[in-house]
Amino acid sequence: MSVVSTASEPSDTDTSSSTSHYPLPGHISAVGLSNAQDQSGQKRRHALDLVHRLQNTGVQTDIDLPQIAVIGNQSAGKSSLIEAISGITLPRASGTCTRCPTECRLTNDPAPDAAWKCVITIRTITDRSGQALGQPLNEPFGEVIYDKAQVEDRLRRAQRAILNPHISRSQILLGDDELNDGRALTFSSNYVSMQISGPGVADLSFCDLPGLVRSTKEGSTDDIALVEGLVESYIKKPSCIILLTVSCETDIENQGALHLARKYDPKGLRTVGVLTKPDRIAQGDEDDWVRFIKNEGDHKLLNNWFCVRQPNSTELREGITWEEARNKENQFFTTHAHWRELDPMYQRYLRTQNLVGRLSSILSDLISKRLPEIYNELQLLIQKTHEDLSKLPKEPSQDPFSDISAMIHxxxxxxxxxxxxxxxxxxxxxxxxxxxxxxxxxxxxxxxxxxxxxxxxxxxxxxxxxxxxxxxxxxxxxxxxxxxxxxxxxxxxxxxxxxxxxxxxxxxxxxxxxxxxxxxxxxxxxxxxxxxxxxxxxxxxxxxxxxxxxxxxxxxxxxxxxxxxxxxxxxxxxxxxxxxxxxxxxxxxxxxxxxxxxxxxxxxxxxxxxxxxxxxxxxxxxxxxxQRVHSALQSLQLQDVSRYSNSDGPEDILRQILTALGRLGITADSTDLVKLLxxxxxxxxxxxxxxxxxxxxxxxxxxxxxxxxxxxxxxxxxxxxxxxxxxxxxxxxxxxxxxxxxxELAQESTQVATRREELLKKLERMKAGSDELSRIV
CATH class of the missing domain: 1.20.120.1240 (Dynamin, middle domain)
Known part of the structure; x- marks a missing residue:
């Protein structure tokens, strides 16, 4: 699985020469996380191969895939540690040389006639203004490399091409190795991808990122923020195993990588600590560092602290081999009393080989746990992406006249x-x-x-x-x-x-x-x-x-x-x-x-x-x-005309008049009498x-x-x-x-078209990832 480093920086144990690396003899097996030959090792290799295939689909953009990220300050010995784990020599130069990420994928090819080869690609994820692209652009940088001696130079040129986007790639690839017009970027999030395969190659991958800048003396304020952001983008993910590299020659509280690890993993549940440069410990301070191996003090980790010793500058210049480097490491921990006298239960936390074994176990366990979860997450994301697509306007057809006519109708x-x-x-x-x-x-x-x-x-x-x-x-x-x-x-x-x-x-x-x-x-x-x-x-x-x-x-x-x-x-x-x-x-x-x-x-x-x-x-x-007559007429309307007395009241007089008119055959009522007024x-x-x-x-x-x-x-x-x-x-x-x-009327909004394209690409990579997982889950 992924081993991710945050730098390939020079240190007191590094040299500035491009040939400063120790060779890997043909009879020595490559060191890696998946080189075990037993049944358990085969299962681990299959799991790692599956995660590599998932990475090839690009689903890591959407799904939290298990990985190992190596973090540490500049000059913390990360480059030497990665070389010891992977058997790969990284580009080195004076000053800070890694200013853009470098992804390295290693694949073991056990076939008898298999040849070692390396393909280098530049992967662009942001444009020149720093704005993220919807989909990464992959461009091969040069031909396939079959000679290991050419890899370091090619990597250096690829990094320079990323930092100088205004210069043509071919000019950087074939031109002067020191080509520089003074307009190079300080750092870039675009990265170099290196795919190596062949016999004796370990099954793993890592991404080498710029080292954490400690102060403005080593870089600008923007550089500090950029590098820290790159590191955080890895270690904030719950499935990322943080391989925290701490140099024994510097006070641990002054090493920013430790504070970042504690920020995103405050309980130390997914952090593995590594002490480097134990040969630089000041006399009298040995017990303070041995306490880490015993997992005592304020920096306890669930998966403990380890200590490794890598070749120093002199040994690298003399061309030390990988086998000699491991022998020197064994000799160091055997001859120094503070390490030699540790109980056997703590001895397993010393030496690179023990670290590799522990990392392999942690990572394989995490992969086994995460695979069913990843499968379910992919299915939910596929469904959600389909829903998001359905919410977008219908994609314009090739016949806008028919579309518009139908809409108007x-x-x-x-x-x-x-x-x-x-x-x-x-x-x-x-x-x-x-x-x-x-x-x-x-x-x-x-x-x-x-x-x-x-x-x-x-x-x-x-x-x-x-x-x-x-x-x-x-x-x-x-x-x-x-x-x-x-x-x-x-x-x-x-x-x-x-x-x-x-x-x-x-x-x-x-x-x-x-x-x-x-x-x-x-x-x-x-x-x-x-x-x-x-x-x-x-x-x-x-x-x-x-x-x-x-x-x-x-x-x-x-x-x-x-x-x-x-x-x-x-x-x-x-x-x-x-x-x-x-x-x-x-x-x-x-x-x-x-x-x-x-x-x-x-x-x-x-x-x-x-x-x-x-x-x-x-x-x-x-x-x-x-008014008096009118009132009498109104009262009369409410009374029986046939009923009257001999009084001289207005109502009786009017009643007598109506009765008399009736006897004469004249039909009249009280309202007719108004006409007599x-x-x-x-x-x-x-x-x-x-x-x-x-x-x-x-x-x-x-x-x-x-x-x-x-x-x-x-x-x-x-x-x-x-x-x-x-x-x-x-x-x-x-x-x-x-x-x-x-x-013109049917021309789709750039925002909608871009959104649809992003969702379709997301759906494509998630379906590809789902297909890979469905073979074993």
């Missing part, structure tokens, strides 16, 4: 249903209806507030209700009361009507009055109808437009880059503006019709004139000199009042029907008439440039 069908009316409580017609009722009430309130008595007695007199309207107007709650009907109008007393009547006389005969008086009163009423009509018109316009634009968003919002939606909105707003103007013209026309009184419903007008006239006369009798001098004014009030009943009902009908015809249903042709014409999808226009 569907929109027109939905538009027709919307304008015709749907049963939802918040649908268009349901929103309009309350304002139509309000409009009707406003028109009713414009009824003239006639008072059939003199102004002096008017303010103290209450006008009785029009009870004969009760069965006709289903809008009571007091609205048919004369005062409520005309709440915003000043009372018009009978003497004012009479005065206007007399002032308007010209050549009329006696007892005749000019028609212009009635016309004037009616025009005063109809002039009040414009404001409520326009208010209703504007409300219906606003509400209808909102509902239609809501439908536009529903149908077009997620199509392409929103161009179709924006153009449709502009076209609809203009079309609705045109319908508004046409509707206003229609309302004005209706108002103009009402300017001059007219009706063919003469029976309705005559009937109401008689009712209003009787009502006004009765009201006037209640206040006039014949002297004629009211205000009778012409009462006639005008009754005529105007009766005409209002005819006109207002007609108008409160016609205006909503006109608005519905011209604006609501009128919007739909010929709108399909209007919309397609304005969009130009049936014109000479229809193909180009449809392609």
């Amino acid at each position: 569907g929109f027109i069908v939905d538009l027709s249903k919307l304008l015709e009316g749907t049963p939802e409580h918040d649908a268009l017609l349901q929103c309009i209806r309350p304002h139509q009722e309000k409009f009707k009430r406003e028109i009713r309130r414009s009824a003239p507030k006639f008072r059939p008595y003199e102004k002096e007695s008017g303010p103290q007199t209450t006008m009785p209700r029009f009870e004969f309207l009760d069965n006709e107007e289903n809008e009571q709650e007091g609205d048919d009361d004369e005062d409520n009907l005309s709440a915003n109008r000043q009372p018009i007393y009978i003497e004012e009507v009479y005065r206007r009547l007399q002032d308007a006389r010209t050549r009329e005969l006696p007892d005749k009055y000019p028609y212009i008086i009635e016309e004037w009163f009616i025009q005063q009423i109809t002039q009040q109808w414009s404001a409520p009509s326009q208010e209703l018109c504007l409300f219906v316009h606003k509400t209808t437009l909102e509902h239609i634009l809501r439908l536009v968003r529903l149908r077009f919002a997620e199509f392409g880059q929103g161009v179709l939606e924006r153009q449709a909105r502009l076209i609809i707003e203009q079309h609705m503006k045109d319908r508004l103007e046409a509707t206003k013209d229609r309302i004005k026309w209706l108002l103009d019709l009402e300017y001059r009184p007219f009706t063919m419903n003469t029976h309705y007008l005559s009937d109401y004139k008689n009712k209003f006239l009787s009502h006004y006369k009765m009201c006037r009798l209640e206040q006039g000199p014949n 002297p004629e009211d001098e205000m009778k012409p004014a009462l006639d005008i009042m009754a005529e105007v009030r009766a005409y209002f009943q005819v006109a207002y009902k007609r108008f409160t029907d016609n205006v909503p009908l006109a608005i519905d015809y011209e604006m609501v249903k009128g919007f739909e008439r010929d709108f399909y042709q209007y919309l397609t014409s304005k969009l130009g999808i049936h014109g000479p440039n229809s193909s180009a226009i449809c392609r």
